[in-house]
Amino acid sequence: MTSYNPKDWFSFIFHLSKADTFRKLIPVMFFIGIYCSGIAYLEIEYWALPEDSHVKNISIMHGMLGFVISLLLAYRTNTAYDRWWEGRRMWGNLVNSSRNLAIKLSAVLTDEKDRTFFRKIIPGYASILNKHLKDEETGKQLFDDVDLEIDHHKHRPNQIAKIMYQKIQDLYSAKKISGDQLIILNNELTSFTDICGACERIKNTPIPYSYSAFIKKFIFIYVLTLPFAYVFTLGYYVIPVVVFIFYVLASLELIAEEIEDPFGMDANDLPTQKISENIKKHVEELI
Template sequence: MISYNPKDWFAFIFRFHKADTFRQLLPVIICIGIYTGIIAFLEIEYFKLSENHHLKNITIMHSMLGFVISLLLVFRTNTAYDRWWEGRKQWGALVNNSRNLAVKLSAILLEKEDKIFFRKTIPSFAQALSLHLKDEKISHELFEEFNINVAHKKHKPNQLVKLMSKKLFELKRQNKLTDENLLYINPEMTSFLDICGACERIKNTPIPYSYSVFLKKFIFFYVMTLPFGYVFSLGYYTIPVVIFIFYVLASLELIAEEIEEPFGNDENDLPTQRMAENIKKNIEEIL
């Protein structure tokens, strides 16, 4: 995720970063400019259409459709941001619950060996979840020190929660934990897979395909018909105007596409790996 100063206006205006939509749209913007220039040339120089031509009235359609497309884009960006923010809340809950579990275990457990076990497994869950959500390979080194083989297991975070649960009940059988102790730490233990499931729900349930395709087609045909009407009033100035309108509309759609899946490696995705490293530092300090 990009770190920035929200008060630095001039840096936003004049600096282009890797995730800037202008870079991604530049080839299409050039094509839109050429297309608009051709339409303007044909209407002004070749066909020599007058200002009274009926094509001038197409701007009425653009005025009505502009309101509709703005509503669709507002809904689109809000929906995408809700998914991004929901992912951030889930990882915030993971940070808090990992700390809470570590604090409780530090007060309950007396033997250093038991504390070391959870000092390794709790942060390992956050690291495994981050990689799991990115569909990246999870190193077996996370599990080798616990003497378990997960090579044939597809869901690695499940295995870590299973491992911690087995350890807790083993401590209970050794009379190192009481029933009250297990009830005391149960909310944090169950929250791990609840958070994992919520993140998987966001990751595996994209915006409906038909809605996304319709919006892209709407933007495309809206922009493609703009030059026909605006040439009569703007002449060749229609070229920069149409380019700017396309840039604004397409940029909103691109931004929504990027943030609706917040667990990838894009510039604006959640820094889950960094949060996992912070969890590790916190747990090592507590335990």
């Protein structure tokens, strides 16, 4: 995740990061600029359309649809951010669950072998979950056109949770923990699987295709019709104006695409690797 100072305005204005939408959109912006140049030349020089041409009235459509496209993009961005924030909240819960389990085990366990086991296995769950969520197959489990050969032994977070639960049962069978302590520890272990399931729900349930495709088509058609009307009032200045409008609208869609899957490798995705490392450090301090 990109580290930055939110109060340093000038660094935002003049710095181009790897995640900046401008460099991603340069080829399309170049195409839009050429397209606008062609429309402006045809209307001003070739066809020499008069000021009272009906083509000028296309701007009425843009005025009516501008509010609609702003609502769609606002909803799209908010929905994507909700997914990003829920992912962060789940990993915050994983940090708390790992700490709580480590605190309770540190007070219960007296055998150093048992303490060493949990000192390794608890942060191991976070590390394995991080790799599991970055696996491309995890995000394809619900796709209709993808036939995955499901091997439950490959679901590594479940295997780690199973090992921890089996160890807790062995401790109870060996009379190292009481029945009440077993119930308390079992609740902590259950939260690990709940967090994994919530993260998988975010990972393998993308924004509905029809909604995402409609917004892209809407932006493209909206921008392509802009120069027809505004060439009458802006002349050749319509070229940079339309390019800038496309940059703003397309950037909002690109930002939403990037943050709707918070477990990827993009610059603004969640630092799950760093969080798992912090869990390891905290658990080792407690047990």
